Amino acid sequence: MLLLLLSSVLGVLASRSALVHLASAVSMGLLWIQSGWIGHNSGHYTVMSSSSLNRLAQIVSGNCLTGISFGWWKRNHNAHHIACNSVEFDPDMPVSPSFFSSLTSCYYVRTMSFDPLSRFLVSIQHWTFYPLMYLARLNLFAQSLSMLLSRRSPVPRRRQEILGIAMFWTWYPLLVSCLPTWRERAAFVLVSFSVTGVQHVQFCLSHVSSTAYVGPPRGNGWFEKQTEGTLNIACPPWMDWLHGGAPVPGRAPPFPEAADVPPEDRRSPGERALQEARAAVRDRRLPRGQQEDGQGPQERCAPGPRPEQPRAEEPCLGSCQRTVDLNRPS
Numbered sequence: 001m002l003l004l005l006l007s008s009v010l011g012v013l014a015s016r017s018a019l020v021h022l023a024s025a026v027s028m029g030l031l032w033i034q035s036g037w038i039g040h041n042s043g044h045y046t047v048m049s050s051s052s053l054n055r056l057a058q059i060v061s062g063n064c065l066t067g068i069s070f071g072w073w074k075r076n077h078n079a080h081h082i083a084c085n086s087v088e089f090d091p092d093m094p095v096s097p098s099f100f101s102s103l104t105s106c107y108y109v110r111t112m113s114f115d116p117l118s119r120f121l122v123s124i125q126h127w128t129f130y131p132l133m134y135l136a137r138l139n140l141f142a143q144s145l146s147m148l149l150s151r152r153s154p155v156p157r158r159r160q161e162i163l164g165i166a167m168f169w170t171w172y173p174l175l176v177s178c179l180p181t182w183r184e185r186a187a188f189v190l191v192s193f194s195v196t197g198v199q200h201v202q203f204c205l206s207h208v209s210s211t212a213y214v215g216p217p218r219g220n221g222w223f224e225k226q227t228e229g230t231l232n233i234a235c236p237p238w239m240d241w242l243h244g245g246a247p248v249p250g251r252a253p254p255f256p257e258a259a260d261v262p263p264e265d266r267r268s269p270g271e272r273a274l275q276e277a278r279a280a281v282r283d284r285r286l287p288r289g290q291q292e293d294g295q296g297p298q299e300r301c302a303p304g305p306r307p308e309q310p311r312a313e314e315p316c317l318g319s320c321q322r323t324v325d326l327n328r329p330s
Contacts (some may be wrong), residue, residue, distance in 0.1 A: 001038070004031040005065075012178050012188075021179060025188040029195020032137075035061040036068075036199060037244030043074050063164025067172065068137075069144035071161045076143070079107055082222075085212045085229030092203070093212060106216075133204070134190075134197040198242050206231050 004027045011024030038061040041047050048054040062070035076091045083089035091107040104111045112118075121128070148155060148162050155161060179185045210231045217225050233243070 001031060001034050001061075001065075004028075004034065009175060012175055016180065018184055018187075021184055021188060022191055025191035026195055028188075028192040032066050032192070032196045033199050033242060034244075035065045036196075039066075039068075039070055039073065040077075040244065043070070043077065059160060059164045063161060064167045067144070067165060067168035068140045069148055069161050069165060071155050071157070072144045072147045075147070081226070083217050084225045085207055085210060086217055086225075087212050087214055089216050092207060130197070130201070133200045134194040136200040137193050137196055202233065202243055205233055 008024040008027040008031065011020045011027065015021070038047075039058055042054050042057045042061070046054045048057055058070040062068050062073060080090050080092045085093060087093045087103055088106050091105070102111060102114045144165065147153075148158060148165065176185050176188055179188055207229060210229045212229065213225075235243070
C-alpha cells in the first residue's frame with residue numbers, strides 16, 4: 001500500500017508526462033482497492049496485535065486514504081450479513097435494478113418507487129451497469145457524509161470519523177490540483193475512480209447475481225441465506241490480489257475459519273479449513289453457486305424477464321428486525 005501511495009504521489013509531483021500521471025491514477029485506484037480489503041478484514045476480525053492498532057488500521061485505510069467512513073461501512077456491512085440478500089432488510093440490495101416493483105427498505109426507512117423513470121433506467125441497465133460501477137465511489141462518499149452529518153442515530157467516535165474524512169478531502173484534492181491542466185486533473189480523477197470499479201463489479205457479482213428474497217430472514221435460515229445469496233467467482237489465481245484474496249466469498253461469512261486461511265492457501269484442495277467448510281455446506285444441504293467472472297452482470301442486466309423472482313419468507317422475531325434495522329431513528 002505504501003508503495004502504491006508513493007508511486008502515485010511521486011508520479012504527480014516529479015513528472016510532467018501525461019502518461020506518468022495516468023499511471024499514477026491507476027496506482028491510486030489500486031491503493032483504494034487494497035485499502036478497502038484491509039478495512040474489510042480488520043472490520044471482521046482483529047488483524048493487528050491490539051484493538052487500538054486495529055482501529056488505527058480501519059481509520060487510516062478507510063477514512064484517511066479512501067474518504068469512506070469506516071463507521072458507515074461497518075454498520076452497513078453488519079446489516080448485510082445479518083439479512084444477506086433480503087431486498088427489504090439488506091442495505092446492499094436496494095441498489096439492484098432487477099426487481100420490477102416498488103420496494104420499501106427497512107434499513108434506509110424509505111420507499112423506492114418503481115416510477116416511469118425507473119422503468120426507463122431498468123430498460124437500459126445492460127448499457128449503464130459498467131459506467132455506473134466506474135463511478136460507484138461517489139455513492140460511497142455520499143453515504144458516508146450523510147451518516148456522519150446526521151443526528152438521527154449515534155455514531156461511535158464520530159469526531160474521529162469526521163477528522164479522517166477531512167484528511168482525505170484535504171490531501172486528495174491537493175494532489176489533483178498539482179496536475180498542470182484541468183484536462184489532466186479530470187482524467188486523473190476518472191481513471192482512479194474507474195480502476196476501483198473492478199471491486200464494485202465483484203461486489204455485485206457476489207450478491208446481486210445470486211438468489212434474493214422478500215421479507216426478514218428467519219432465525220434458523222442464516223446459513224442457508226449466506227450460501228444461497230453469495231456467489232463464488234471462478235477466476236484465475238492472478239486476480240486474487242484484486243479480489244482481496246477472496247474469490248470464494250461464500251465460504252467466509254458462515255465459516256470464519258476459512259477466511260483466516262492465507263490467500264495463497266485458499267485454492268489448495270487439501271486445505272483443512274476449506275474442507276470443513278465444504279463438508280458443512282454438503283451436510284446441511286445448503287445451496288451453492290459459482291460463475292465465471294463477468295457472467296453475473298450479463299445475466300442480471302440483460303433486457304427481458306428475470307428467470308426468477310424474489311421469494312417471500314416467513315416473518316421472524318421482532319428482535320431480528322430491530323437488529324437489522326440499524327438506521328432507524330431512536
